[in-house]
Amino acid sequence: MSLIVKIKKQLDNFMLSVDMELTDEVVSVIGMSGSGKSMTLKCIAGIETPDSGFISLNGRVLYDSKKRINLQPGKRRVGYLFQDYALFPTMTVMENICIAMGQRNEEKVKGWLKRYGLEGMAYTYPNHLSGGQRQRVAMLRMLAAKPECILLDEPFSALDEHVKRSMESELMEMLTDFHNPVVFVSHNRDEVYRLAERIGSMESGVLSTVRDKKDFFMRPMSVEQALLVGCNNISEVKWQDKHHLLAVEWDSVFEVTDEQLEQTAMSMDGISHIGVFPQDIIISAGKTKTALAYADKNIIRIKDYKMIEELKSWEVLCKLNNDSIIYASLPRHTEANMLNKNINDELYIKNFYLLG
Structure with missing residues (x-):
């Protein structure tokens, strides 16, 4: 089972360029609004x-510009879950699902509805359903058509926060027996990490290399990837020599190892920024063992700080001598000592990333 997509399309502001291949897995495309994900x-x-x-699905050519092949949507056997679910408003739940099946099988549909918490709603119209219920119906309708590939376009964006997690679980349960490619588009990094196996970022229409999700989150390779995975401390750099660079915004020199340079797979000329996750900053009161362990490492000097209470941690806004801001994160158990x-x-920097 495979989906191969190698396409280009000129849009208003950029050229959409996608080159990816996936098998029976969930691959996510993450990116800012307007980056080309939905297109x-x-x-x-x-x-x-x-x-x-060129686009092919399980060996069938869906699109080939050279051979002038362009199958109609109804012949592609691709399931598409839209942001607004796109249910037919003048059809009941039963009719919406049966039209996708190509036959009327009320017994089977009622069995599906019972399994997914929609019992008794077979003859209800979409405008009488909650957002979560409409999504369940849309997912059932999509699967009823027996697609060979599923496309999920921000499927949880219209749902209230307290409904999203249960919908995620239900979606994954529905896909348990679906051994075909799934492409999941989102700008929400938490959803992407929970649902996807591999991830690629869409930046101004260009899809990055699709990587294992842990590698993608732990080793961002561009400024936009860093922002997408929560690395909000980013500075432009100026190289001093092969192993030292100046983080311009923080007015601090960082030592770069050969291993870090090898991991980026970029030349020094291609590295324009540095990124530091808030949790990779050691912030200490006094010369603790942890502080001493990093005292000879990369250091950023600050003149002031402000602590903001978060649900599971403390966020520390640190002001530098040049009035730049850098964010650190502290677990809740440090509260008594820090206050x-x-x-x-x-500030002692445990780890940082070189970004292109």
């Missing part, structure tokens, strides 16, 4: 037509 799904589904390229002492005027 990619529409091209796969046949709703939009690329300018050039009763003045923190050091130095």
Whole structure:
């Protein structure tokens, strides 16, 4: 089972360029709004037509610009779950699902509805359903058509926060026996991490290399990837030599190892920024063992700080001498020590990332 997408399409602000291949797995495309994520799904589904390229699903060619092949959406066997669910408003739940099946099998549909908490709603119209109920119906309708590939376009964006997690679980349960490609588009990093096996970022229409999700989150390779995975401390850099660079915004020199350079797979000229996760900053009151362990490492000097209480941690906004801000994160158990002492005027950096 495989989906191969190699397409280009000129849009208003950029050229959409996608090159990916997936098997029976969930691959996520994450990116900012307007980056080309939804357009990619529409091209796969046949709703939009690329300018050039090739799309195949399980060996069937869906689109080939050179051979002038462009199958209609109804012939592609691709399931598409839209952000607004796109249920037919003048049809009941039963009719919405049966039309996707191509036959009327009320017994089977009622069995599905009972399994997913929709018992008694077979003859209800979509406008009388809650957001979560409409999504369940849309997912059932999509699966009833027996697609060979599923495209999920921000499927939880219209749901209230307290409903999202249960919908995620239900979606994954529905997909348990679906051994075909799934492409999941989102801008929410938490959803992406929970649902996807591999991830690629869409940046101004260009899809990055699709990587294992842990590698993607733990080793961002561009400024936009860093922002997408929660690395909000980013500075432009100026190289001093092969092993030292100046983080311009923080006015601090960082030592770069050969191993770090090898991991980036970029030349020094291609590295323009540095990124530091808030949790990779050691912030200490006094010369603790942890502080001493990193005292000879990369250091950022601060002149002031402000602590903000979060649900599971403390966020520390540190102001530098040039009035730049850098964010650190502290677990809740440090609360008593940190509030009763003045923190050091130095931040110790455990880890940082070189970004292109």
